[in-house]
Amino acid sequence: MSRTLIEKLGEGLPSGAILTDPDITASYAHDMASFCAAGTPAVVALPRTVEQVQHVMRTATALRVPVVPQGARTGLSGAANAGDGCVVLSLTKMDRILEINPVDRIAVVEPGVVNATLSRAVAEHGLYYPPDPSSWETCTIGGNIGTASGGLCCVKYGVTAEYVLGLDVVLADGRLLTTGRRTAKGVAGYDLTRLFVGSEGSLGVVVKATLALKPEPRQQLVLAAEFASTAAACDAVCEIMRGGHVPSLLELMDRTTVRAVNELAHMGLPETTEALLLAAFDTPEPAADLAAVGALCEAAGATQVVPAEDAAESELLLQARRLSLTALEAVKGTTMIDDVCVNRSRLGEFIEGVARIAQDLGLSIGVVAHAGDGNTHPTVCFDAADEDEAKRARESFERIMALGLELGGTITGEHGVGLLKKDWLAKEAGPVSLELQQGIKAVFDPLGILNPGKVF
């Protein structure tokens, strides 16, 4: 079977585009999720053209072989993990920026373009592609579309879904579908474009995307505020948003995270801090906005408020946030990063609930949050070699999911479902929604060969 598969793939792909060495293909088996099984791919295909992708899908359809579309494998839900005997379809070699248009404020790109590459290229035209997942230096636009990625700027600029205008997609049977538009507006027919965003490669393979761009914003100015309780910090978040402010970033780090950052980088953040809030504004008068938001923080009980006076100081204040995940990883060697989003009015309750779960299970769980969006990343620090601790880490995941739903939130704000959260998607969406989603899946992929076992 595998022999036939590789021969048939070779009929439409150059030999360099087919990897079969098990040592190499094994390196394509996993994304960055914890607790997710991965199988052994039969082959990794690295097409460079739409026609080559179509050939892969036609071959897979003919042979009934599963295909796992893949970007940079920076995902955190196992959505890009290989299954046994599958074709890993890596889109990383289709990495051309085809167009940047400053009048129409669009970019047309292939799926393998790295987020940072696009961001820098459009900046040269005075333009801005906002979605900025933490992995932006390595993750691809195709992966961002598959996952419906978010990032730090979403609180002002929204998520990937809001920037995808149109797609070219190779379907399971190899046919080419064009969705959406390249105009600013358009409502012709069902919104297939948005259906693909976040579908984790289960409905088709994105081979081209038309993206909306914004004008490049001004340099943002950052304020840091320390709080003696997470409740007070979360109150400040609520008051900032109630006050009609539009920060370009509003991030929260809890005590565990602050201490981990101190440990790693000796930044000298006060060890008494229970929560550190970072707010940024890229408005015409950011200093005035920082002053207003600083006053709200003080009213909410901030013990210290530090507004940056320039870009360099702002960058320094953001350093702590940027180091958070690395710092938490250093605590015990392994982390399990979660992604619950609650309403910002419930953020305090959620973070306190996570602290209780950590205490109950004797775990260290740091919480970093895109606080302005209520999107939290409880990050469980554990020693993967310690079986008992790993088991408790897994247990904490379940409890954190349950807590998120209990508070009216969602199990995933920006990381997706993949393998990790399939059971929880069923709980969040309910049977009616699940039946319809599976019905849609069957319309696009009747043989079930596209990323089987993911999402649901």
Added chain:
Amino acid sequence: MSRTLIEKLGEGLPSGAILTDPDITASYAHDMASFCAAGTPAVVALPRTVEQVQHVMRTATALRVPVVPQGARTGLSGAANAGDGCVVLSLTKMDRILEINPVDRIAVVEPGVVNATLSRAVAEHGLYYPPDPSSWETCTIGGNIGTASGGLCCVKYGVTAEYVLGLDVVLADGRLLTTGRRTAKGVAGYDLTRLFVGSEGSLGVVVKATLALKPEPRQQLVLAAEFASTAAACDAVCEIMRGGHVPSLLELMDRTTVRAVNELAHMGLPETTEALLLAAFDTPEPAADLAAVGALCEAAGATQVVPAEDAAESELLLQARRLSLTALEAVKGTTMIDDVCVNRSRLGEFIEGVARIAQDLGLSIGVVAHAGDGNTHPTVCFDAADEDEAKRARESFERIMALGLELGGTITGEHGVGLLKKDWLAKEAGPVSLELQQGIKAVFDPLGILNPGKVF
């Protein structure tokens, strides 16, 4: 059949919620589209609760009777037109605002809430619901969702789709589906919410919507610029957008429209004007933005630039735009409003093409456009009693659609497909997309009873 239908509906609806008098039901047969046939409904149902909507759909499923969901019938594509023997399901009595939350910046509403009612209610909390179709004083949120409505503010604030976070939907068989979320972010499963937006009642009946809100913007300041050619006005539009400006409104009126407005309201707009451009800014320093944009207009050849100095002057300048459609209607008694959206870089070509079509066919066609979005409303003025002119009006519609597609645009920027543009949707989307869309329709409505004959 009709007797059984009405009896069965009566088992779950109060008598006042069922209208059968043909004189009354006939008034529910049409939306505001031209050239679209409408049948005679068997009955109009006016439910007030989700359970009553479920009862209507269960009854319709049991009896295999088509159901046409309806809002305020201000649509312009015939999507809400009745078919013979159908149940018109008017959601206008489900008109409660259930929640307005300034911290989470969301509103939860029933579908029959009028757009203006919601806009005013949220403004009392310092909040803003941007989508503002021209019919905003009468159209409903449910209708806006069904149509994926736009409006004048889209150039800065986007369209309805970007404000719908989650929905409760009664399915064709009466089951209740909940989609989406009430959190700022969320990517759990396929995006069914966006699938419903713009689906024109063909996939289910929206009975509740969770909407995202923005903080109320500052008062906008308006600039008017006159041009001696539409090409120059469109150049100005391109330069404004290339320059990184973010107007809260950027509208264009062509000569035919300007003259019609003069005729109606004696506003004294110069008859030599070939195009009038209106730009607005709700930024912290709108006067500075108007000055910059005014200079760009002059560089592009504006013959006169008039920046407003305050809100009252701004309102005066907008009057001409607000009167446009009424004024064009007055020209010949009947109008056919079109809705092609092209890239703003092709706007000049499109408007010139429409002028050629008007000349070829001996018609008067005024163009008003949400120029910043490239979304145009060529408005054909004709005498419906003049058979030959009506025929030429219909012919101009076909040519305008073809021109839009030829320039890489879409057949509908914000009005939808309905009955009017079914043939053109097939041309724009192509057979692969259409097959998939019909497959999705069959998943949600296997019996085909929801708004049959619309969209495709």
